[in-house]
Amino acid sequence: xxxxxxxxxxxxxxxxxxxxxxxxxxxxxxxxxxxxxxxxxxxxxxxxxxxxxxxxxxxxxxxxxxxxxxxxxxxxxxxxxxxxxxxxxxxxxxxxxxxxxxxxxxxxxxxxxx
Amino acid sequence: xxxxxxxxxxxxxxxxxxxxxxxxxxxxxxxxxxxxxxxxxxxxxxxxxxxxxxxxxxxxxxxxxxxxxxxxxxxxxxxxxxxxxxxxxxxxxxxxxxxxxxxxxxxxxxx
Numbered sequence: 482x483x484x485x486x487x488x489x490x491x492x493x494x495x496x497x498x499x500x501x502x503x504x505x506x507x508x509x510x511x512x513x514x515x516x517x518x519x520x521x522x523x524x525x526x527x528x529x530x531x532x533x534x535x536x537x538x539x540x541x542x543x544x545x546x547x548x549x550x551x552x553x554x555x556x557x558x559x560x561x562x563x564x565x566x567x568x569x570x571x572x573x574x575x576x577x578x579x580x581x582x583x584x585x586x587x588x589x590x591x592x593x594x595x
Numbered sequence: 596x597x598x599x600x601x602x603x604x605x606x607x608x609x610x611x612x613x614x615x616x617x618x619x620x621x622x623x624x625x626x627x628x629x630x631x632x633x634x635x636x637x638x639x640x641x642x643x644x645x646x647x648x649x650x651x652x653x654x655x656x657x658x659x660x661x662x663x664x665x666x667x668x669x670x671x672x673x674x675x676x677x678x679x680x681x682x683x684x685x686x687x688x689x690x691x692x693x694x695x696x697x698x699x700x701x702x703x704x705x706x
Contacts, residue, residue: 485638514694523682523696524639537693572638580686580694581627586638 483507485587487573493593499561502590506554506575513550514584515558516572524572530556531578560592568594599683604701613670615700617683620664621690628659628666631682633699639682643668670702678704 486505494500506513511532516524527546529537532553541548545564550556560567570589576582600618607613619628627646631639643650645657645666656669670677680699687693 516696523680523699526693526695529694537691539691574638581625581629581644583629583641583644584631584639584694586640588636589638 485573485575485585487571487587487590489590490588491591491593493595494563496565496594497562499559500563500592501560502558502571502573502592504556504558504573504587506556506573507585509577510575510585511553511578512576512580512582512584513556514572514574514576515548515556516574518570518572518589520569527558529580563592563594565594568592598695599685599697601681601683601697601700603698604703606703606705607673608705609674610672613673613677613702613704615668615670615681615683615702616665617668618665619683619685621687622663622685623687623690626685626687628657628663629684630655630657630666630668631684631696633680633682639696642681673702673704675704675706678702 488503513530515527518524528541528548530550533550548558570591572589574584574586576584629644630642633639643655643657647659650657658667680701682696682699
C-alpha cells in the first residue's frame with residue numbers, strides 16, 4: 482500500500498513568488514493535516530481537514546496561505562507571495578478519522594525562499 | 596494553552612533500555628496519547644498509542660498511570676538506529692482537539 486505522497490520533494494523560489502505543494506493521502510483516510518516544520522523544532526499544525534471540510538485552520542496565516550481539499554482526497558497548500566521566513570519543510574499527514582487515530586506522514590517538501 | 600513537556604535530549608548506549616517521560620497535565624477524557632519517531636529528512640512515524648495502563652507492541656511499551664497526567668515511552672535494548680527525535684502527542688479535546696507536537700526528545704544512542 483502506498484503511503485502519503487507529497488510533491489515536489491524540494492522547491493527553491495525567489496521571495497514574492499507563489500508556490501504550491503501537493504499531497505495525496507492514503508486511500509480511505511478521511512483526515513488530512515498540513516504541518517510546517519522549522520529546523521530543530523517540532524511540526525506545527527497549519528490546517529486539518531475532515532473529508533473536504535477544513536475543521537481547524539486557526540493557525541494558517543490566511544493573508545498568504547491557502548489550502549484546499551477537493552472531493553475529500555488530494556490536497557494542495559499554496560503560498561502567495563512567499564517570504565524568506567516561509568523557508569521550512571511542509572509535511573502532509575493523513576489518518577483514518579479524527580485526531581486519535583494513527584497519522585501517517587509524507588516525506589515533506591523542503592521549501593527554500595531566496 | 597495545554598501542552599506536553601518532554602526532556603529536550605537524552606543519551607544512551609546500545610543494548611540499554613530507554614525511558615522517555617512526557618507530562619500532559621490537562622489531558623481530557625477523550626484524549627489518547629500517541630508517540631512518534633522522526634529521523635532527519637523524514638516525516639514523523641507512529642510508534643505506539645495508548646489510553647491507560649500499559650500498551651506493548653513489537654518496538655516499544657507505553658506506560659500510563661491512573662491519573663493519565665504523564666506517560667512513559669520505553670524502548671527496550673536500543674540500537675544505533677534508534678537515534679532520532681521522539682514526540683509525545685495529546686490532542687487536548689477540551690481545547691479544540693489539535694495534533695500539536697512539542698519540541699520532542701532527541702535521543703542519541705552511542706556504541
